[in-house]
Amino acid sequence: MSTQSLASVKAHFSRVIDEVAGTHERVTVTRNGSPVAVILAVEDYESLVETLEILSDPKAAVEIREAESQMNGGEVYDEADVRAALAARRR
Numbered sequence: 549m550s551t552q553s554l555a556s557v558k559a560h561f562s563r564v565i566d567e568v569a570g571t572h573e574r575v576t577v578t579r580n581g582s583p584v585a586v587i588l589a590v591e592d593y594e595s596l597v598e599t600l601e602i603l604s605d606p607k608a609a610v611e612i613r614e615a616e617s618q619m620n621g622g623e624v625y626d627e628a629d630v631r632a633a634l635a636a637r638r639r
Contacts, residue, residue, distance in 0.1 A: 549573060549575070549576060549578075550574075550575050551575070551576040554573055554578065557577050564587060565587070568587050570589060572591070574586055574587065574588045591625050
């Protein structure tokens with residue numbers, strides 16, 4: 549993530565947008581030395597919103613914690629196991 553002044557961003561806005569869209573690097577915009585905004589690619593914004601929605605769902609949060617606990621306990625599945633489970637669902 550880079551930091552640029554508002555004046556610099558205004559002077560090179562098209563270039564900043566191209567860089568953000570192409571590299572997925574965020575740009576923090578400052579005014580008088582203080583951060584006031586962040587520019588990020590649409591895909592990254594959508595991903596953040598989706599993550600916030602998932603984490604704000606209490607049921608999903610419980611399921612995530614349970615899955616982490618199972619993984620930490622060694623309950624993991626390899627690709628073959630996952631493919632077999634998906635194939636069984638289709639039947």
